[in-house]
Amino acid sequence: MSTNTAYYIPHKAVWPVLATGGLMIMLAGFANYLNGSSIGSGMMLTGFSVFILMLGAWFSLQATESESGMYNHGVGISYRMGMMWFIFSEVMFFAVFFGALWYARNISIPALGEIELTGPGRSTHNTLWPAFEAIWPTNGPGNVGGHFEPMGAFGLPLLNTLLLLTSGVTCTWAHHGLLAKNREQLIKGLAATVALGFIFVACQALEYHEAYSEMGLTLGSGIYGSTFFMLTGFHGFHVCVGAIILSVVLFRSWKGHFSPENHFAFEAAAWYWHFVDVVWLGLFIFVYLL
Amino acid sequence: MTAVVAEHDDHHDHHDHGPEKGILRWIITTNHKDIGTMYLVFALIMFFVGGTMALIIRSELFEPGLQFVDPQFFNSMTTMHALVMVFGAVMPAFVGLANWMIPMMIGAPDMALPRMNNMSFWMLVAGVLLLAATLFMEGGAPAGGWTLYPPLVLQTGKALPFAIFSVHMLGISSIMGAINVIATIFNMRAPGMTLMKMPLFVWTWLITAFLLIAIMPVFAGAVTMLLTDRFFDTSFFNAAGGGDPVLYQHIFWFFGHPEVYVMILPTFGVASTIIPVFARKPLFGYASMVYATAAIAFLSFIVWAHHMFTVGLPIAGELYFMYATMLIAIPTGVKVFNWTATMWKGEMTFETPMLFSIAFVVLFTMGGFTGLMMSVAPADFQYHDTYFIVAHFHYTLVPASVFILMASGYYWLPKWTGNMYDERIGRLHFWLSAISVNILFFPQHFLGLAGMPRRIPDYAIQFADWNMVSSIGAFIYGFSQLLFVYIVIDTIRGGTGKATAEVWEDASKHGLEWTVPSPAPYHTFTTPPEIIPTEHV
Numbered sequence: 052m053s054t055n056t057a058y059y060i061p062h063k064a065v066w067p068v069l070a071t072g073g074l075m076i077m078l079a080g081f082a083n084y085l086n087g088s089s090i091g092s093g094m095m096l097t098g099f100s101v102f103i104l105m106l107g108a109w110f111s112l113q114a115t116e117s118e119s120g121m122y123n124h125g126v127g128i129s130y131r132m133g134m135m136w137f138i139f140s141e142v143m144f145f146a147v148f149f150g151a152l153w154y155a156r157n158i159s160i161p162a163l164g165e166i167e168l169t170g171p172g173r174s175t176h177n178t179l180w181p182a183f184e185a186i187w188p189t190n191g192p193g194n195v196g197g198h199f200e201p202m203g204a205f206g207l208p209l210l211n212t213l214l215l216l217t218s219g220v221t222c223t224w225a226h227h228g229l230l231a232k233n234r235e236q237l238i239k240g241l242a243a244t245v246a247l248g249f250i251f252v253a254c255q256a257l258e259y260h261e262a263y264s265e266m267g268l269t270l271g272s273g274i275y276g277s278t279f280f281m282l283t284g285f286h287g288f289h290v291c292v293g294a295i296i297l298s299v300v301l302f303r304s305w306k307g308h309f310s311p312e313n314h315f316a317f318e319a320a321a322w323y324w325h326f327v328d329v330v331w332l333g334l335f336i337f338v339y340l341l
Numbered sequence: 342m343t344a345v346v347a348e349h350d351d352h353h354d355h356h357d358h359g360p361e362k363g364i365l366r367w368i369i370t371t372n373h374k375d376i377g378t379m380y381l382v383f384a385l386i387m388f389f390v391g392g393t394m395a396l397i398i399r400s401e402l403f404e405p406g407l408q409f410v411d412p413q414f415f416n417s418m419t420t421m422h423a424l425v426m427v428f429g430a431v432m433p434a435f436v437g438l439a440n441w442m443i444p445m446m447i448g449a450p451d452m453a454l455p456r457m458n459n460m461s462f463w464m465l466v467a468g469v470l471l472l473a474a475t476l477f478m479e480g481g482a483p484a485g486g487w488t489l490y491p492p493l494v495l496q497t498g499k500a501l502p503f504a505i506f507s508v509h510m511l512g513i514s515s516i517m518g519a520i521n522v523i524a525t526i527f528n529m530r531a532p533g534m535t536l537m538k539m540p541l542f543v544w545t546w547l548i549t550a551f552l553l554i555a556i557m558p559v560f561a562g563a564v565t566m567l568l569t570d571r572f573f574d575t576s577f578f579n580a581a582g583g584g585d586p587v588l589y590q591h592i593f594w595f596f597g598h599p600e601v602y603v604m605i606l607p608t609f610g611v612a613s614t615i616i617p618v619f620a621r622k623p624l625f626g627y628a629s630m631v632y633a634t635a636a637i638a639f640l641s642f643i644v645w646a647h648h649m650f651t652v653g654l655p656i657a658g659e660l661y662f663m664y665a666t667m668l669i670a671i672p673t674g675v676k677v678f679n680w681t682a683t684m685w686k687g688e689m690t691f692e693t694p695m696l697f698s699i700a701f702v703v704l705f706t707m708g709g710f711t712g713l714m715m716s717v718a719p720a721d722f723q724y725h726d727t728y729f730i731v732a733h734f735h736y737t738l739v740p741a742s743v744f745i746l747m748a749s750g751y752y753w754l755p756k757w758t759g760n761m762y763d764e765r766i767g768r769l770h771f772w773l774s775a776i777s778v779n780i781l782f783f784p785q786h787f788l789g790l791a792g793m794p795r796r797i798p799d800y801a802i803q804f805a806d807w808n809m810v811s812s813i814g815a816f817i818y819g820f821s822q823l824l825f826v827y828i829v830i831d832t833i834r835g836g837t838g839k840a841t842a843e844v845w846e847d848a849s850k851h852g853l854e855w856t857v858p859s860p861a862p863y864h865t866f867t868t869p870p871e872i873i874p875t876e877h878v
Binding site: 056057058059060061062063064065066067068070071072074075078079081082085086109125128129130132133136137139140141143144146147148150151154155158159160162163175179189190191192193195196269270271273274275276277278280281 | 346347348361368369370371372450451453454455456457459460463464466467470471474499502503505506509510516519520521523524525527528529554555556557558559561562563565566568569572573574575576577579580581582583584585587588591592
């Protein structure tokens, strides 16, 4: 626990500006890559490396400061608020893609299929695609991306649901270990969580592979493919990030960091993990089941 | 609330710690005052960059016909003018004020998360650099309007991915800034500074921060879909694939409507802070101001489709969004009433900050009323995409947000620099601005009602006269703003003499920032203040 009563105000932060520069080079590189420029991928890689190295340096500085007791209770509260509202912003980001799915299924597809007799879709239906029927899943009246099979819910997706739900339990079990000063339980719980996370990602990769190679289902398969891959893809990316954060927390636990009173990094990682978990439940219901 | 006692990481000398020397001081600083200054200077530069674009637009529109620029570039100018002014000038200026003033107003030693504060600023610079770079690319800068509607915007040349990533970086910057504001206000207040004792500027920023965290990810999601539609074969906004371009408009305006309140709520906050000082009365209806701000913020999330009345919404949607929009007039009316009541029978003096604030109350009310006109869906069919809407939102942005930003410049410059500005030139700046801004924007109401469409480089001959008047106003307004730059530089160099700690008569009754010396020391409130001004309760 912190020995300080004062709120720690750091000076001279070198890492934030360098990390920003890295991110900017990476994004400019990505844009160049999309425009077909040959320097794009090199810039992307350079920027990404700078960004990751700088974040690593920044976080290890934070960890050192935290372990040396420089942060009082107030600093911990600020960090927790920061993490909370960051997760809220992520919720809003996912809400956009869930919203797009809802809109396609309830507004644009019925309009294009003339289920509603009024509204803007009607003339589009009559003049462009009179044969189109509003049935979900669909790749639209233009049959964009060609024939595809939709992804079922009860194979890999159900297994993935079980994997992530179990990982939520192991994560909480690890937290109980931390609070009870049972370091072995903490490390085992975290290791299990990280492992389950990476198995989830592997299953997801397998699912994508099947979709692309056997089912004709791609990102280009009309609105179904777009919403399916963007929602599950961004979720998978967040699982990867969450698993990496948990790996760092695991490494720090193994080094002997954290105490029942002072373990913000663990809490933040756990919150993030539960958030990713909840998003998956939404995905399972709205993307796979319904 | 526990007392916040700051410990800075130079252990030897807590109170006299000064800044680094040289340029590095600014690049790696975590000090809220340094970062606030950088935000404000950056915003001022961008104000002139965006202003130059506006003058290019007004030059082209000075008379009918195409004279200076080609239509594609004209469209780039309207788009970039808006993006630069919104994301590069007005929003950063208010973040700069938040950085400078919130810790000083609530008796905190600094922002809650100083390293992230530094990153927010540099993310902003990086985002704006990406955006500015698009001006020099093959195919030109984005020219589909700041709303970036597909399918038009998808025809942008090489600039498109850069503009999209710029939006991502600006979004990250805003979210980090907003998180910092929330953590600072909730966690760093001095003992006794209860929520309902906070200055209105702090309150409005708290609510603005919630808006930002809720909407910036939404914009990021929308432009990400643009990116994948263009480069990765998705069909979000493509009817052939089952998508819908109108979906983009819904998402954009779910972001866009709260976004315009992000620019106006802190404006309200500063006005509510300045007017009581120069009326020498406590703010009338403090609690109702807080609730009205919260009500406006809530309503901002449920009115977005009033930007889309002509897109073909179902009639039930038109009616709902019409009535919901009209509701906003109620809390806004409460605010205008309270500002007026604060001045009622006050011992008013008319220094430059007060002049700008009074002009804000009057001219913002006009902008609000034209907004009410357009909320009427059947009437909006006539106004939509004409110069009437241009006049409307410029009234709510220029003589409102920008005037209040100027007011806050004059109000706090003595505190920031330790010197008084030249009141004579300040008033000259005010009168030039207040008159020319009306010459600039008022005729645009007539043009719009007569049917002149917006975002077009040429127009029918009957619109010539008022366009000429508007352009003349634009040049007077634009060049008058150079006076402000002169005043800022002059005040930094000494102005008309040293400022007292209180600067304005009895100001220390209104806010903690007036209890510290002028200029404010590099670190303020490393131990929390004992007395909280409670003039307004």
